[in-house]
Amino acid sequence: MDKLVLFDIDGTLIGGKHGHPKSFGDAIKAIHNIDFEVDWRDVQGMTDQQILTEGLLKKGISKEIIQENMDKYMIEMKKSFNKSIVNSTIHLFEGVKDLIIKLKSGDVLLGLVTGNLVSIAQAKLEKLSLWKYFDVGGFGSDDISRTVLVKLAIKRAEENFGFKFDNNVFLFGDAPQDMKAGKEAGVKTIGVTTGIYSKEQLENAGADFLLEDLKNTEKVLKIIL
Numbered sequence: 001m002d003k004l005v006l007f008d009i010d011g012t013l014i015g016g017k018h019g020h021p022k023s024f025g026d027a028i029k030a031i032h033n034i035d036f037e038v039d040w041r042d043v044q045g046m047t048d049q050q051i052l053t054e055g056l057l058k059k060g061i062s063k064e065i066i067q068e069n070m071d072k073y074m075i076e077m078k079k080s081f082n083k084s085i086v087n088s089t090i091h092l093f094e095g096v097k098d099l100i101i102k103l104k105s106g107d108v109l110l111g112l113v114t115g116n117l118v119s120i121a122q123a124k125l126e127k128l129s130l131w132k133y134f135d136v137g138g139f140g141s142d143d144i145s146r147t148v149l150v151k152l153a154i155k156r157a158e159e160n161f162g163f164k165f166d167n168n169v170f171l172f173g174d175a176p177q178d179m180k181a182g183k184e185a186g187v188k189t190i191g192v193t194t195g196i197y198s199k200e201q202l203e204n205a206g207a208d209f210l211l212e213d214l215k216n217t218e219k220v221l222k223i224i225l
């Protein structure tokens with residue numbers, strides 16, 4: 001396996017409505033009994049731990065208390081998300097399945113780098129029959145920093161698959177934070193404008209390549225292979 005290709009999930013591979021934003025509010029209600037609402041557009045590109053931390057700090061909860069309760073928030077979020085997944089309208093963006101299958105059949109390792117907790121990422125992608133294609137990942141349950149998540153995914157590829165990191169890792173994402181994290185981790189970044197951000201925003205954040213979507217498999221493969 002001489003290449004590692006990493007993907008963000010929301011806005012990059014999938015779209016649609018789901019209970020992920022509501023799971024933050026449910027978790028915080030359960031632990032602190034305070035009302036908390038997440039506007040999904042406001043938190044694109046942020047990791048789940050970052051959304052919890054920044055939101056709770058604004059509500060006057062101290063960093064220490066937030067840290068202490070982090071595992072509990074994650075457990076409550078998963079419970080909430082599980083209840084809502086049947087009613088979600090999530091879907092894969094056009095071209096995604098073809099691209100993943102083509103990459104998988106080549107000499108390429110596939111990974112996820114997402115701010116989603118691993119349990120929520122898995123639930124979303126299992127519902128869309130895509131989870132099984134990914135070999136490694138860095139998830140929002142692993143760390144608050146997206147840059148660390150990129151590095152973790154690479155480390156897991158090295159440890160579990162004998163991968164050698166040498167200018168051969170690609171990261172797809174729809175948010176400036178994806179591009180920034182990728183550059184900080186030393187990988188090649190591909191910005192896709194299927195989320196809420198423009199080409200300019202992704203370019204300014206350090207995108208090495210820009211695509212409108214992942215529909216044209218051959219065009220995408222040309223960047224990687």
Ligand SMILES: [Mg+2]
Nearest residue numbers: 008010011174
């Ligand atoms: Mg995204």
